[in-house]
Amino acid sequence: MEMVKSILRILQFLLVLLTTSLIGNVIATNISGAGSAQSAINFVMFVCALSWITVIYGIVTHFVSTLSIPIVALALDSSATLFTFIGAVVLAAKLQAVNCANLGRKPSDYIVFGSANDEKRCREIQAGTVFLWFLFASFAASLFFLLRELRRNGSSVSRPSMSQISSQMGV
Numbered sequence: 001m002e003m004v005k006s007i008l009r010i011l012q013f014l015l016v017l018l019t020t021s022l023i024g025n026v027i028a029t030n031i032s033g034a035g036s037a038q039s040a041i042n043f044v045m046f047v048c049a050l051s052w053i054t055v056i057y058g059i060v061t062h063f064v065s066t067l068s069i070p071i072v073a074l075a076l077d078s079s080a081t082l083f084t085f086i087g088a089v090v091l092a093a094k095l096q097a098v099n100c101a102n103l104g105r106k107p108s109d110y111i112v113f114g115s116a117n118d119e120k121r122c123r124e125i126q127a128g129t130v131f132l133w134f135l136f137a138s139f140a141a142s143l144f145f146l147l148r149e150l151r152r153n154g155s156s157v158s159r160p161s162m163s164q165i166s167s168q169m170g171v
Contacts, residue, residue: 001145008142009062012055015135020048022128026121033114040094040111044128047087051135054080058142070150077146081139088132095125 023044030038054076061068094111100122103112112122 005142005145006062008138009055009058012135012138012142013059015131015138016048016051016055019128019131019135020052022124022131023048026124026128029115029121031115034109036109037094037111037114040090044087044091044132047083050083051080073146074150077139077143081136081143084132084136084139088129088136091125091129091132095129098122100126
């Protein structure tokens with residue numbers, strides 16, 4: 001079980017690294033992109049930053065278990081899963097199914113317009129979308145294992161046992 005969680009965290013690290021570099025390059029080469037396109041790209045960069053925090057916390061707590069706080073891990077993994085899903089949907093919806101070599105019939109506010117090389121920007125956004133979907137799947141798997149572990153070990157709020165209840169009632 002620990003091996004699977006380690007592999008997931010390493011995979012998440014690589015996917016966040018790739019997604020951050022692709023989306024960062026899209027932002028860096030922006031000349032005059034449409035406002036709605038830039039807001040979608042900026043949101044995906046926010047998702048990458050949140051993913052970095054989650055992945056680094058997960059890796060650190062994997063090696064130094066005394067730093068592990070289950071509710072923090074649950075909050076980080078849940079928010080990373082949710083925001084990664086939202087970011088992947090937004091980017092896929094803005095990009096649509098497109099042939100990057102033929103961008104002739106797209107509107108002027110299309111997400112790939114706004115750099116010196118629109119075809120390159122299109123391919124970077126396509127690759128970023130794919131890596132974002134894989135990142136979502138890996139965060140969902142990590143969240144599954146975390147929830148399973150929390151259910152097995154019990155939550156931080158414990159319920160009283162029957163003997164405690166009967167002793168309090170004077171029975």
